[in-house]
Amino acid sequence: MTMTKTRRALALPILGLAAVALSLGGCKKVPNEPGSTTAAAGSEASADTLTTVLADDSSLSGTKALFASADLAATLDGRGPYTVFAPSNAALDGVPDDVLATLKSAEAKPQLTSLLTGHIVPGTVTTADIAKAIEAGGGSAELKTMAGDVLTFAKQGDAITVTAPGGASATIGSASHQASNGVVHVIDGVLIRS
Template sequence: MKKILLTTFLLSGLLVTAACGNNNTKEAEKTAETTETTEKETVVEKEEVVEEIPTIVGVAAGNENFTTLVAAVKAAELVETLNGDGPFTVFAPVNEAFDKLPEGTVEGLLKPESKETLTAILTYHVVAGKVMAADVVKAIKEGDGSFTITTVQGATLTASLDGENVILTDAKGGTSTIIMTDVAASNGVIHAIDTVVMP
């Protein structure tokens, strides 16, 4: 009888020990799974934080100061071009720049029959290559006060300094001031200007 009781006691002890072992193993597995999940979530969170810089069109579309310009780019069917690899430098007229044009000009340019004229005007604001503001200022100083810029349209703009401001003079003698510089895009850079320049 004592042997039976002792055997039963020992078996019970082994079962309890085994159960505890199983519980410990399960706890360890759960901890490992939780750690792995947390690590995965952390990696995902880090990946989500990394944001890509949009293209020139994307940057302009995300800025309320360029709504007229974006509408013009769409009307001229230049979205795909300005979303290309580039790099491009765009002297981008703000909405107020378009407002300076004679009444009805913008509406007329946005019509399908004016696409060729609109394309010429818009590409006159684009330069091949990435030209930062410091590059323009340096070129002006090295050029004895002026720097000739050849646009994608083919005609030229002349950059000069008025105090600390960079002034662009167009083919017709009109002038525009660069009011915001070095706005980064994935395929180039944007400089905002206060007046539409004309080829």
């Protein structure tokens, strides 16, 4: 398939169209509907934005601070919808202090922004959506992030894992928080790509 045909085949209007599932190399793209309001399993719809949801979960205070450092809080307060794979504080504890300090510096703001947008996908994607796409994809599924990366999802027992380009992976926890403009899935790792 030529590059032009590939781009045309993968292009999806931002609003108003139903999700399209594409098989790519044995993987299944997760249906991603920007207008979707499906609640995540185990969560209830909320009038709070993604920023408020991050602030309300004390286990995500470190991730909330990183989004604020990258000036992405306004994005997470915006219309969306977005799906955020938010590293827990325990996950951030696994990142060396000097690396976190560097990422929080003004000079590294572009790198921090890129790292964090690699944890966000457009639309509301529930764990049920991901699980269905993994099954339909023969064991794996893909989602494209706001940073332009492709995250790969798979099942490991009953758990869903997410892997970034370069191999960094995390498990999606049981805590998912529905917001008025998307959903937050708590993950146990940081999706640092190489």
